[in-house]
Amino acid sequence: MVATVVHGAGIWPLLAAADEIRLKNGDVITGKVVRKFNEKVVFNTSYAGDIQVTWSEIESIKTDEPLAITLTDRTNLKTTLDSYENGKAMIKLVQLDEEGEEEREHEEKEISLSDLLYINPTPELSGVGVNWSGRINLGGSVTQGNTDTTTVRLDGESIARTLNHRLTVGAVVNRATNNGQNTQFNNRSSIKLDRFISNKWYVYANNTLENDRFRDIKLRTTTGVGSGYQVFERPGLNLFVEGGLNYVSVNYYEAEKESYPGARWALKYDQRVFGGSTQFFHEHEVLLGLDSASNALAFTKTGLRFPIVNNFNASIQYNLDWAGQPADGRKHTDSALIFNLGYVWQ
Structure with missing residues (x-):
């Protein structure tokens, strides 16, 4: 034409x-x-x-x-x-x-x-049908010789969007061994349902489950409700901020069980850069204990996704998990620089 x-x-x-x-x-x-x-x-x-x-x-x-x-x-x-x-x-x-x-x-x-x-x-604008989008990433390495190490990381997210609702389901799994001994063993899964009450404002309910053997966390459950504001939602640019109340319950392998109410703040942002060929993304979530300022948690993820061919991409990201009051003998901060191969659909 x-x-x-x-x-x-x-x-x-x-x-x-x-x-x-x-x-x-x-x-x-x-x-x-x-x-x-x-x-x-x-x-x-x-x-x-x-x-x-x-x-x-x-x-x-x-x-x-x-x-x-x-x-x-x-x-x-x-x-x-x-x-x-x-x-x-x-x-x-x-x-x-x-x-x-x-x-x-x-x-x-x-x-x-x-x-x-x-x-x-799209279906979320017209109100007809469901728009499914998501991604899955895989990273890892195997080293043999003087040192035998294996690392595997798998994470994914799927979003179902209609005119008035958005369901987000995510999970991440990390495994690492060194000479046959586990050196990393953790999982995190989440589900969140948003109900839009206007074009921008929505209310939500969320639940997160987390396990991390090396941080002594047998199961940490975070459940809450709140409201959010969708600043941008269009091809190439997405941004929302949200806040609410959560209840945190933690079963430890060694320490005593604890639970407390908390306030939650979260942000999710992504934007196409460099002419639309690369995507910059940043997410963070902060939980503040209402009973004690030391009961604070923070999770952040920042990185770039680069297209390879069709829907396949490569990504580099920096993750940081911080706990204001970790289990005895554990550090406050875990961080990781991660390289992945991924697949996206929308």
Whole structure:
């Protein structure tokens, strides 16, 4: 497909059918509509790849093929768009068969462009279906000779997102041996359910289970509720902050069991950098004991993911776990510099 820009009244012939956006300044852009979100239209062109066009600067829009759209009243349609006058468009409601193929067109309807909320929205925006995303990473090494060592690290996260809910499940496993003796043996799993009460605000319930033989933790359970704010949630940029109350219970291998109420603060951030080819990410979670300031826990993870091919990537990250009151004979801080190979889906 050849994309063309038309300035003023000058028209360059198109070599293939294309979608068309006419701007208020008279320019016409041809190519392919990818999606609309956050008052921006992503438009694919042959000369500049994907470009973003501000929705309020668009005078008319026309598409050759049916697109999934969501109106401001939350109606979801499959239709072509055909603007015939400023700020308005005619939509053709398309009937689909069981395989999702176009069967026939029925009634036409006029809408204002200001009523068009999304084009090709994801399930969490349209409210139709579930958007599954996630990742799994594997790292390790084997050394034989004067020293026989083996290290294995496996971690993963899966997120199910709908319009009003987000379920996040994660787990990490670390194993290491040196000459047949365990030198690292820990696991951590978590589950969190978010219920959005507005576009940005949500309430959540979470639970975390942790085991670490070398920190004397047989089982640490953290359960809580709270609220969060989704600052950004779009391709290439995500950020939320949240806080709430938790109850922490710890069974030790040697020390006496303890439990206490706590306050929780967490942040999760990722962003595409270096032209979108690399992802920077940072997460942290802090638990403060309400009975004693020394009952404090902190977990952080910061790193970069680099694409390899298709959905495979490599990553480097720095993890830090800190305990204000560790078991007797244990240190406050555990840190690790980790290299992984991973697979992502979305």
